[in-house]
Amino acid sequence: MQKRRQFMKNLGVTTAGVLAARNIFAIPKNPQAKKRLKIGVISDLHHMQFGQDEVARLRGFMDEVIKAEPDFIIQCGDFCRPQKSDGIMAEWNRFKGLKYHVLGNHDMDVCSKETIMKFWDMPERYYSFDLEGYHFVVMDRNFLKKDDGTIADYNNSNWGPLPSPKRSFIDQEQLDWLKSDLEAAKFPVIVFMHQPVFLSDYFDELGNADEILKIFDQANFAAKKQGKTSGVTAVFMGHDHDDRYGVRNGVHYFIVNSATYVYSDKAHFYTDPLFAFITLDPSGKLVMEGRSTTYRPEVPEMIQSRFPSRITDRKLDL
Template identity: 35%
Template structure:
């Protein structure tokens, strides 16, 4: 357990009728990789998201990490976030640990029960995982670890066992990409074991961020959705462009390696009673030269760099294949 944080409470949900392939309607807003500490206009982007959510009034909102470092200077971001009057949840990303901070520091700053935790809302069990555990095989440890440790895996297995509700998982680093959570296959196998033990498809969806890309994978009937960054695509240090004022680039020196989206990106997720799930994303354009115009191969980061979050329609089902 991380010092200063209580153990996340396990669900005490009442078992539901799992034989019925129906779902409770729910809507939630989701945003990822705002990067307050790297972006000069993060506050404007978050204000746009919160303004939209205040009008749409979803059942909850969640951010998928790389939101802001847990320090007083970022209280302006938290003040904007807290304008939303409904339930609002946080996922810890790797860049929350910049500046010497820890995932536990971020959890305390955001006032969440732990770096990983779960909650029930409107007939669903939501699981928030922390992909920043230390892999004991790394000696010396990596700057940004991407691992689900044994203690968290044991907690997850018990948490899934204690609910009969359909489960939606959030983690900054995903489970469908070899460069994300290192032991992703182990986590996916845990999902599959939970489903078989329950006798129905319990784990339905897994949302992630981290890569600042837009893609979707379906693995053993679990839907894995990558939510693009609200702010930019990271090109890397080989491809340089400085489309903003010189003063901005001087204050934020890493921005010359980023392809900024002109408008902020986020998505609204709607699950209907028959399991039809609609993800409505936003579309923008790149500021300055596109990554390909700068010579970056389209598959340099596996998936192409795009300034949008795709609209998707998925179909959830509780029936095992």
């Protein structure tokens, strides 16, 4: 933990230079979007991972979703296990609109990808779709790198015993698909994934993030050269249980804090759920409306002050 925190302290020295590049590929005015598009997002619910029944926590999010009537909702991974999760899915399915899933590492703690995908009614492990003048991409970062250099799916916690540099990879099939998908995109691109490719203090658990970032950069360079508005504009990630925002080569990156807890020496739980609503405006604005909460009374003050229990509101006039 100390090594990771020291890395973030060092990272702070260089981040300013990265943030200064924010206008290179910023979300442009989008004449193809006819209306504001609203998205409800929640990440890292971790139902039953520590024996905690998180149905009530998800209900807090879903109650707000029903009121807000977003265009779609998405969970960014580490949602639930198939066992004892019928209540979670019943809550999730209260919203009758569009719903999307992202695979997280802990979703395969006790099962295969195929099992949890079937439980969620998730047709593909990675995919994309167009909606209201935007192109959305969902990625699967849940592969481990074996000693012989080949990669394999996360399956029944097979990733857990491995050293961090062998985690959070994606397969060549998906890399090839991502490149082709971005080349064919006709609208500004918004990406969702679980493990971060940028901003993370899990600096030894990035897998082949450099290959993903290279594809983003190449797609954006080509789009800019051709005068198109179809470059990657924003990326939303989970996994780190933190609240962060930064810009790399003009792409806006967000780490969405856990709905449930922060992990330091152990899991420290929030009283109420954290989640956010994201609004994409045709004028080129992105608004993130986050939630704040408190910790349970037993959580030490040192943890509470060190790890703010919030997802920050952000209004980006791009």
